[in-house]
Amino acid sequence: MTEPTIYELSSAGRIGVQFPESDVPAFKVPDEFIRTNLPLPELSEVDVVRHFTHLSTKNYSIDTGLYPLGSCTMKYNPKINEVTSRLPGFANIHPLQPIETVQGSLALMYSLQEQLKEISGFAAVSLQPAAGAQGEFVGVKIIHAYHQSRGDFKRTRILIPDSAHGTNPATSAMNGLEVIPIPSDSRGNVDLAKLHDLCDETVAGLMLTNPNTLGVFDENVLEVIETVHRAGGLVYGDGANLNALLGITRPGDLGFDVMHFNLHKTFSTPHGGGGPGSGPVGVAPHLVDFLPAPIVSIIEEATEEIPPLYGLTIPAKTIGRVKAFYGQFGVMVRAFTYIRMHGAEGLKKVAEYAVLNANYILSRIRDKYTLPYDRSYMHEFVVEGCWSDAPDVHALDVAKRLMDYDFHPPTNYFPLIVHEALMIEPTETESKQVLDKFADALLKIAEEAHSSPELLKEAPHHTPVGRLDEVKAAKELVLCCWLPESN
Numbered sequence: 150m151t152e153p154t155i156y157e158l159s160s161a162g163r164i165g166v167q168f169p170e171s172d173v174p175a176f177k178v179p180d181e182f183i184r185t186n187l188p189l190p191e192l193s194e195v196d197v198v199r200h201f202t203h204l205s206t207k208n209y210s211i212d213t214g215l216y217p218l219g220s221c222t223m224k225y226n227p228k229i230n231e232v233t234s235r236l237p238g239f240a241n242i243h244p245l246q247p248i249e250t251v252q253g254s255l256a257l258m259y260s261l262q263e264q265l266k267e268i269s270g271f272a273a274v275s276l277q278p279a280a281g282a283q284g285e286f287v288g289v290k291i292i293h294a295y296h297q298s299r300g301d302f303k304r305t306r307i308l309i310p311d312s313a314h315g316t317n318p319a320t321s322a323m324n325g326l327e328v329i330p331i332p333s334d335s336r337g338n339v340d341l342a343k344l345h346d347l348c349d350e351t352v353a354g355l356m357l358t359n360p361n362t363l364g365v366f367d368e369n370v371l372e373v374i375e376t377v378h379r380a381g382g383l384v385y386g387d388g389a390n391l392n393a394l395l396g397i398t399r400p401g402d403l404g405f406d407v408m409h410f411n412l413h414k415t416f417s418t419p420h421g422g423g424g425p426g427s428g429p430v431g432v433a434p435h436l437v438d439f440l441p442a443p444i445v446s447i448i449e450e451a452t453e454e455i456p457p458l459y460g461l462t463i464p465a466k467t468i469g470r471v472k473a474f475y476g477q478f479g480v481m482v483r484a485f486t487y488i489r490m491h492g493a494e495g496l497k498k499v500a501e502y503a504v505l506n507a508n509y510i511l512s513r514i515r516d517k518y519t520l521p522y523d524r525s526y527m528h529e530f531v532v533e534g535c536w537s538d539a540p541d542v543h544a545l546d547v548a549k550r551l552m553d554y555d556f557h558p559p560t561n562y563f564p565l566i567v568h569e570a571l572m573i574e575p576t577e578t579e580s581k582q583v584l585d586k587f588a589d590a591l592l593k594i595a596e597e598a599h600s601s602p603e604l605l606k607e608a609p610h611h612t613p614v615g616r617l618d619e620v621k622a623a624k625e626l627v628l629c630c631w632l633p634e635s636n
């Protein structure tokens with residue numbers, strides 16, 4: 150770690166703030182309330198501005214460069230989203246206001262529900278869940294509640310492909326279901342023979358990500374869904390990869406029963422570092438009554454003179470509330486803006502360019518990196534970050550070396566079924582020039598792995614801090630580099 154002392158800028162007596170003359174009588178605070186051991190730094194205003202401006206330039210972000218983090222869809226976040234989400238009518242309202250006074254916000258939420266229904270092919274959408282993972286929790290709970298409502302209590306198992314995101318088994322287990330992994334076949338699809346064996350009257354459902362986290366579209370998706378349905382189970386769609394499908398196909402039409410959206414991924418809200426996110430859930434007609442409450446509805450139809458009155462309704466067999474009030478409203482405004490700015494044609498282009506960009510990078514590097522599944526990919530792809538003739542080099546070293554070429558590393562060691570996985574998702578917002586630079590860097594690194602592997606092993610070389618012990622960094626968080634001397 151960087152020496153804490155370089156952050157020590159304090160100089161006794163220096164002042165950055167001037168308080169106005171007090172215009173109220175002075176009050177003597179009792180001595181025992183006053184701390185004298187508070188090591189507050191003493192700095193001028195310009196010292197503080199420069200300190201934080203310098204710190205901000207040490208951050209890597211989508212606004213400074215390509216962020217090809219597979220599965221996470223780190224696309225550029227258009228600035229107009231920030232403008233609309235900060236409009237006083239959206240930003241300064243309170244969730245306890247009477248609904249008559251927040252009709253504009255409710256209209257936006259209603260429209261977003263309708264847009265998401267249209268995009269996904271589902272019958273109804275609840276905007277409540279606060280993130281993809283919470284949407285999964287909700288979806289699995291809905292599946293469980295559906296079976297219970299029919300007196301079908303034997304269904305306690307959920308099938309999850311071995312390529313799935315960790316949140317799939319986690320949210321199923323949190324719902325009290327037994328997680329049964331299904332292997333992938335040699336093309337990265339769900340192994341159909343295994344699926345047939347496992348589908349019986351104990352299966353509550355299957356969770357499927359399509360395209361999956363290998364970046365491939367499950368060619369047998371219709372048969373997979375039909376097999377689970379025939380056994381009486383329901384199919385959950387992990388919608389994190391919706392970016393590849395926008396305007397091309399709709400999960401609801403394919404037969405999925407329930408799916409979450411990641412508004413912050415597909416519909417462009419800045420994320421990473423913990424949020425905020427939004428994970429609305431869409432359902433097929435037979436699950437509409439189970440959605441989490443409230444749903445925004447039209448409670449009085451428009452007339453020729455008066456616009457509709459929007460209100461909040463509670464589905465008949467709702468699984469309940471999963472979030473205070475109405476969910477992450479600020480993210481909804483951003484997603485709504487993004488959808489309206491693109492329109493139907495624009496969203497289709499998003500998917501087309503996302504797929505084109507991923508396949509372009511792949512086509513440039515595929516001779517130098519091993520491809521575990523040799524087929525065409527969707528919006529992301531997975532390669533192996535290792536070579537049999539460069540035995541010391543691992544995916545982690547490739548990822549770290551990319552930082553020396555000014556790129557954020559891709560996702561690595563996920564999905565778990567790929568040896569030394571590097572999972573690359575460039576998204577649609579990158580130009581050919583950026584994609585070429587990134588592909589050039591990957592090719593150079595493949596060469597270095599053989600000619601000078603130590604360059605990779607010791608990377609990164611040019612970042613503010615070098616190679617970290619990642620386990621220790623995660624387990625013993627130091628969020629404040631400035632450590633007072635008394636510590």
Ligand SMILES: *Cc1c(COP(=O)(O)O)cnc(C)c1O
Nearest residue numbers: 220221280281282314316389426
């Ligand atoms: C991101 C992601 C999730 C979880 O979504 P969060 O919004 O991060 O909770 C689930 N599945 C897949 C495939 C993802 O990429």
